[in-house]
Amino acid sequence: MRGRCGADLSHHDARFDLSALAGRPLGSPETMTNRFEASGYDRRKFLASTAALGTGALGLVDRDVLAADPPNSSQVVTGKNAQLVVHTSTIPQLETPPALLDSQITPLDVLFVRNNQPLANVATLKPFPSKGWKISLTGRVDKPRSLNAERLAGMEQVEHEMVLQCCGNGRSLFASSVKAKGTQWTRGGMGNIRVSGVRLSELVRKLGVRIGRKARFLTVEGKDIPLPDKEDFEHSLPLDEAMEHSLLATRINGQPIPAVHGGPVRLMTPGYYGTMHVKWVSRLRFEDDETDNYNHIPRYRVPRERLQPGKPIKYTFSNSKACWRMKTKCVVLSPQPDAAVRAGKPLEVRGVAFNDGSTRIDSVQLSTDGGQTWSRVRLNIPSGPFAWYRWSATVTLPAGKRQLWARTVDALGRTQPLDGSIHWNPSGYEWNGVEKIAVTAS
Amino acid sequence: MRGRCGADLSHHDARFDLSALAGRPLGSPETMTNRFEASGYDRRKFLASTAALGTGALGLVDRDVLAADPPNSSQVVTGKNAQLVVHTSTIPQLETPPALLDSQITPLDVLFVRNNQPLANVATLKPFPSKGWKISLTGRVDKPRSLNAERLAGMEQVEHEMVLQCCGNGRSLFASSVKAKGTQWTRGGMGNIRVSGVRLSELVRKLGVRIGRKARFLTVEGKDIPLPDKEDFEHSLPLDEAMEHSLLATRINGQPIPAVHGGPVRLMTPGYYGTMHVKWVSRLRFEDDETDNYNHIPRYRVPRERLQPGKPIKYTFSNSKACWRMKTKCVVLSPQPDAAVRAGKPLEVRGVAFNDGSTRIDSVQLSTDGGQTWSRVRLNIPSGPFAWYRWSATVTLPAGKRQLWARTVDALGRTQPLDGSIHWNPSGYEWNGVEKIAVTAS
Numbered sequence: 015m016r017g018r019c020g021a022d023l024s025h026h027d028a029r030f031d032l033s034a035l036a037g038r039p040l041g042s043p044e045t046m047t048n049r050f051e052a053s054g055y056d057r058r059k060f061l062a063s064t065a066a067l068g069t070g071a072l073g074l075v076d077r078d079v080l081a082a083d084p085p086n087s088s089q090v091v092t093g094k095n096a097q098l099v100v101h102t103s104t105i106p107q108l109e110t111p112p113a114l115l116d117s118q119i120t121p122l123d124v125l126f127v128r129n130n131q132p133l134a135n136v137a138t139l140k141p142f143p144s145k146g147w148k149i150s151l152t153g154r155v156d157k158p159r160s161l162n163a164e165r166l167a168g169m170e171q172v173e174h175e176m177v178l179q180c181c182g183n184g185r186s187l188f189a190s191s192v193k194a195k196g197t198q199w200t201r202g203g204m205g206n207i208r209v210s211g212v213r214l215s216e217l218v219r220k221l222g223v224r225i226g227r228k229a230r231f232l233t234v235e236g237k238d239i240p241l242p243d244k245e246d247f248e249h250s251l252p253l254d255e256a257m258e259h260s261l262l263a264t265r266i267n268g269q270p271i272p273a274v275h276g277g278p279v280r281l282m283t284p285g286y287y288g289t290m291h292v293k294w295v296s297r298l299r300f301e302d303d304e305t306d307n308y309n310h311i312p313r314y315r316v317p318r319e320r321l322q323p324g325k326p327i328k329y330t331f332s333n334s335k336a337c338w339r340m341k342t343k344c345v346v347l348s349p350q351p352d353a354a355v356r357a358g359k360p361l362e363v364r365g366v367a368f369n370d371g372s373t374r375i376d377s378v379q380l381s382t383d384g385g386q387t388w389s390r391v392r393l394n395i396p397s398g399p400f401a402w403y404r405w406s407a408t409v410t411l412p413a414g415k416r417q418l419w420a421r422t423v424d425a426l427g428r429t430q431p432l433d434g435s436i437h438w439n440p441s442g443y444e445w446n447g448v449e450k451i452a453v454t455a456s
Numbered sequence: 457m458r459g460r461c462g463a464d465l466s467h468h469d470a471r472f473d474l475s476a477l478a479g480r481p482l483g484s485p486e487t488m489t490n491r492f493e494a495s496g497y498d499r500r501k502f503l504a505s506t507a508a509l510g511t512g513a514l515g516l517v518d519r520d521v522l523a524a525d526p527p528n529s530s531q532v533v534t535g536k537n538a539q540l541v542v543h544t545s546t547i548p549q550l551e552t553p554p555a556l557l558d559s560q561i562t563p564l565d566v567l568f569v570r571n572n573q574p575l576a577n578v579a580t581l582k583p584f585p586s587k588g589w590k591i592s593l594t595g596r597v598d599k600p601r602s603l604n605a606e607r608l609a610g611m612e613q614v615e616h617e618m619v620l621q622c623c624g625n626g627r628s629l630f631a632s633s634v635k636a637k638g639t640q641w642t643r644g645g646m647g648n649i650r651v652s653g654v655r656l657s658e659l660v661r662k663l664g665v666r667i668g669r670k671a672r673f674l675t676v677e678g679k680d681i682p683l684p685d686k687e688d689f690e691h692s693l694p695l696d697e698a699m700e701h702s703l704l705a706t707r708i709n710g711q712p713i714p715a716v717h718g719g720p721v722r723l724m725t726p727g728y729y730g731t732m733h734v735k736w737v738s739r740l741r742f743e744d745d746e747t748d749n750y751n752h753i754p755r756y757r758v759p760r761e762r763l764q765p766g767k768p769i770k771y772t773f774s775n776s777k778a779c780w781r782m783k784t785k786c787v788v789l790s791p792q793p794d795a796a797v798r799a800g801k802p803l804e805v806r807g808v809a810f811n812d813g814s815t816r817i818d819s820v821q822l823s824t825d826g827g828q829t830w831s832r833v834r835l836n837i838p839s840g841p842f843a844w845y846r847w848s849a850t851v852t853l854p855a856g857k858r859q860l861w862a863r864t865v866d867a868l869g870r871t872q873p874l875d876g877s878i879h880w881n882p883s884g885y886e887w888n889g890v891e892k893i894a895v896t897a898s
Contacts, residue, residue: 320815320868342869373762376874379830388821388830423871425878426762427784427888431869432818446869 091274093139095123101197105129106137106274110202112347116364118396118404119175120205122267127274128180128203130247130309131238133294141270142294144278149262151218153233153300154226161221163279166264169212169220174261174284176400177368179204181287181314181337184434184445191323191435194442201345206366206402209282211263214256214298225253229300232256233307234281234292249290249314250304250336251283259283262295284400285371287337287444289314310336316439323438339370341437343430343446344378344405344422349453357413357455363391364406365420365449371400373425378405381419385432385448388421411455420449533716535581537565543639547571548579548716552644554789558806560838560846561617562647564709569716570622570645572689572751573680575736583712584736586720591704593660595675595742596668603663605721608706611654611662616703616726618842619810621646623729623756623779626876626887633765633877636884643787648808648844651724653705656698656740667695671742674698675749676723676734691732691756692746692778693725701725704737726842727813729779729886731756752778758881765880781812783879785872785888786820786847786864791895799855799897805833806848807862807891813842815867820847823861827874827890830863853897862891 087098087108094108101107108127110120122139129136136142147163183203188194214232218225231250240246251260263282264271271277276293283290304310315334317327327333344367355361367378374395379388391407409418423429431437434447529540529550536550543549550569552562564581571578578584589605625645630636656674660667673692682688693702705724706713713719718735725732746752757776759769769775786809797803809820816837821830833849851860865871873879876889 373878377827385819386832390828423874425873425875427871427873427878429865429869429871431867432865433867436815436867436869 091127091137091139093123093272094127094274098124098126099202101199105132107197109199110205112201112345112350115202115205115345115366116347118206118394118401119267120178120207122207122269122272122275125178125205125207125266125275126180126203128182128197128288129238129274129293130289131236131240133236133238136238136273136294138274139272142273142277144264144270147278149279149295150297151221151223151300152297154229154302155300156224156226159221159223161217163264166212166217166262166279170216171210172213172261173208173210174282174400175206175208175396175398176282176284176371177204177206177340177402178288178291179340179368181289181340181443182441184343184447185442187445187447188323188435188438188442190433191438194438194440196441203288204345206368207266208268209261209263209284210265210268211261211279211282214260214262214281215258217262218257225300228302229253231301231304232260233299233301233305234295235297235299236276236292236294237296238294245308247292247309248305248307249292249310250301251286251290251338253300255338256283259285263291285339285369287314287340289337304331304336313441314443316437316443320436321438323435326440337443339372340368341430341444341446342369342375342422342424342428343367344420344449346418346420346449346451349418349451351451351453353451353453355411355453355455357411360408360410361455362406362408363418363420364404366402366404367393367422368400368402369422369424369428371398374399375403376423376425378403378420378422380407380409381421382409382411382416384417385419388419391420411453413455416453416455418449418451418453420451533569533579533581535565535714536569536716540566540568541644543641547574549639551641552647554643554787554792557644557647557787557808558789560648560836560843561709562620562649564649564711564714564717567620567647567649567708567717568622568645570624570639570730571680571716571735572731573678573682575680578680578715578736580716581714584715584719586706586712589720591721591737592739593663593665593742594739596671596744597742598666598668601663601665603659605706608654608659608704608721612658613652614655614703615650615652616724616842617648617650617838617840618724618726618813619646619648619782619844620730620733621782621810623731623782623885624883626785626889627884629887629889630765630877630880630884632875633880636880636882638883645730646787648810649708650710651703651705651726652707652710653703653721653724656702656704656723657700659704660699667742670744671695673743673746674702675741675743675747676737677739677741678718678734678736679738680736687750689734689751690747690749691734691752692743693728693732693780695742697780698725701727705733727781727811729756729782731779746773746778755883756885758879758885762878763880765877768882779885781814782810783872783886783888784811784817784864784866784870785809786862786891788860788862788891788893791860791893793893793895795893795895797853797895797897799853802850802852803897804848804850805860805862806846808844808846809835809864810842810844811864811866811870813840816841817845818865818867820845820862820864822849822851823863824851824853824858826859827861830861833862853895855897858895858897860891860893860895862893 086096087094088096090103099109106127110126114124144163149161151159180203182199186198233250235248260283263280279295281292312329314337346365348364378391381388391405394404430448528538529536530538532545532548541551548569552568556566586605591603593601622645624641628640675692677690702725705722721737723734754771756779788807790806820833823830833847836846872890
């Protein structure tokens with residue numbers, strides 16, 4: 015089958031996505047390292063554990079998984095718009111068609127989903143009850159603490175408007191050089207949302223936690239369940255940045271965080287890629303070192319130095335970095351790739367642009383002549399540094415096959431490479447190439 | 457007085473530049489840290505040591521230092537073109553006017569000079585004799601080695617065409633926000649030269665040196681003499697990059713390296729800023745850690761995070777980085793700032809562009825309308841990755857005061873910030889703002 019955004023999804027069966035539970039989920043980069051090659055996979059053990067859990071325990075919507083038609087996104091996650099692209103369904107990966115992203119705030123029902131591990135009753139936009147939800151703080155602290163999540167509501171709340179983007183967003187575009195492993199996201203693994211909750215630094219202050227001087231990382235765990243024979247999902251963040259920006263988020267767009275998006279409490283760090291916003295937070299560990307958990311290395315990392323497309327790499331802490339701060343980029347939302355447009359008539363080109371929030375977007379530039387000349391587009395300045403900038407430009411194209419190229423430049427002088435595959439990496443993370451949209455004007 | 461490139465040089469007397477020897481040389485950033493505040497400066501001790509050395513020992517050209525006219529550059533360094541800007545003379549700092557840089561290879565007689573410490577008989581373009589010159593290799597090696605520099609000639613030679621640029625080049629342009637401390641270089645603290653010698657990795661192989669696995673840095677010392685009460689000049693380089701790219705260079709533009717430029721042996725790492733190419737090499741130390749020598753920290757460092765212009769910072773290894781790899785930039789060589797040009801007639805704009813050599817320059821773009829639109833210029837592809845790209849464009853300007861803006865974009869998506877002062881740092885290192893040349897067309 016071919017996905018709605020043109021990605022080739024023929025490599026898996028979305029009806030009942032066993033492969034996503036089978037120890038080699040789509041999108042996992044095991045093949046680029048030998049680290050786990052020897053561990054093998056005990057299929058019988060997995061099937062037994064799956065049977066014991068039952069489909070309900072895996073978070074499946076109650077439906078006939080043997081039905082002939084693949085489920086639509088509203089069947090995969092209750093409450094979602096039915097128009098999302100279903101990449102996987104058991105552990106849901108849903109992509110938003112660009113046309114549904116053409117607003118300043120992305121509504122929850124169209125927001126993309128990329129979960130990594132199963133958890134019961136999360137395939138819904140309904141909130142997860144916070145009653146009885148405990149979060150522990152451990153590691154280099156004067157003494158371990160346990161927090162009842164309900165207490166967060168009584169603390170000072172802050173809100174950020176921020177881009178939420180899967181670091182695999184745009185992965186399919188790496189295929190211009192060598193196809194990268196994993197779910198073939200096109201442009202819709204992103205959204206722009208309002209996130210509110212309690213600053214990590216405020217929580218630490220309120221609880222009177224004294225963090226040891228040697229602690230340099232915050233490692234975050236969630237309550238979701240590890241895949242068979244896999245390490246439980248977790249990520250580390252640089253502690254100084256976490257103390258500056260991270261929130262124990264409890265609301266998105268003013269509502270309690272839906273179960274599928276990591277409620278009741280998600281650790282969110284504006285400017286960071288989505289995977290780092292650990293869902294269903296259960297534990298915060300203050301530690302000297304970055305975790306060597308499989309989900310943090312080799313997964314969700316990019317090489318520090320340029321890699322020849324197709325070349326394998328064995329990641330170490332020194333030759334790679336975690337997918338933390340988002341690269342500067344823009345996405346064209348309209349027209350769509352391969353659209354038919356009117357020749358000789360004004361055509362509005364629209365999109366969004368963002369970076370890691372550390373500096374403002376200076377300009378988005380558009381070229382209709384293959385990069386010979388570029389013109390600055392109209393840019394809407396958003397309310398905060400981590401939000402996306404909507405932009406638009408009006409062009410008039412002569413008849414024929416044309417290319418619309420768009421490039422963001424931020425105030426630090428960071429822009430998008432003309433050929434995004436220069437940042438090729440085996441798992442296709444952090445695509446930020448110049449947008450190149452082919453259209454036919456007639 | 458006002459320098460030839462328009463920099464305000466009134467803060468020092470170029471006739472006999474005592475200030476450059478006085479423990480607080482122009483360009484040193486002591487005031488941004490308290491580290492050496494307490495050490496004080498014993499002027500009597502300095503004067504005594506200066507008297508003992510004699511002016512000859514300080515590398516002065518034999519001339520009447522009490523003459524009324526400041527020395528020209530050919531008097532400061534024998535063999536140099538007389539048209540260079542003399543920033544300091546006792547320990548010479550000479551800047552090349554842009555008009556003399558408009559060639560692919562910069563001749564030695566116009567190449568800029570920025571020395572840090574005195575050494576006898578170096579104020580000349582003549583070579584330093586290599587006979588009897590010893591270089592030791594110490595630190596994390598199986599056993600220390602001593603090399604007679606003459607042996608280098610018998611080893612495999614390689615040549616790089618490369619940009620040599622002082623990391624203070626463009627410092628005066630930071631004054632658009634807050635003037636940075638140090639010699640007010642405009643655009644001519646750079647050149648493009650052919651450098652040849654023996655790869656560090658080849659030398660290590662030839663000598664059979666076994667480097668310890670924990671060594672991560674190469675620290676390089678020269679034979680020049682420390683300033684009174686100051687630590688001897690040295691720099692550390694990341695060992696992996698040094699092993700890949702560094703040369704024990706013995707020739708520039710096919711000639712033995714002139715004494716003033718660090719001969720007979722200079723450790724040169726293409727793509728790095730000039731200060732890192734340590735002159736008059738005497739010792740190579742393979743070490744676990746980056747040196748904490750005053751010349752390496754706090755001197756010659758930039759903050760990792762954005763700093764408010766004018767704000768002091770106390771550098772640490774974690775909040776700053778050494779001035780290693782050069783930032784992507786271009787320089788307009790013609791027309792000159794504030795030039796009068798013909799309105800309505802074709803005007804050729806010419807310049808050079810370069811980066812750290814890790815990827816190619818993708819384009820240089822020119823804007824004559826304040827950044828609303830940009831056009832790609834003609835780019836000459838050089839023979840190697842570390843060389844500069846000459847470029848030119850023809851524009852026609854209407855009458856009036858106009859701005860020519862030029863910006864480089866490399867294949868990694870690195871470009872120049874529209875306002876270069878976003879990278880402000882107390883010592884004004886690594887300027888790479890968009891070039892903005894004001895001209896009057898009539």
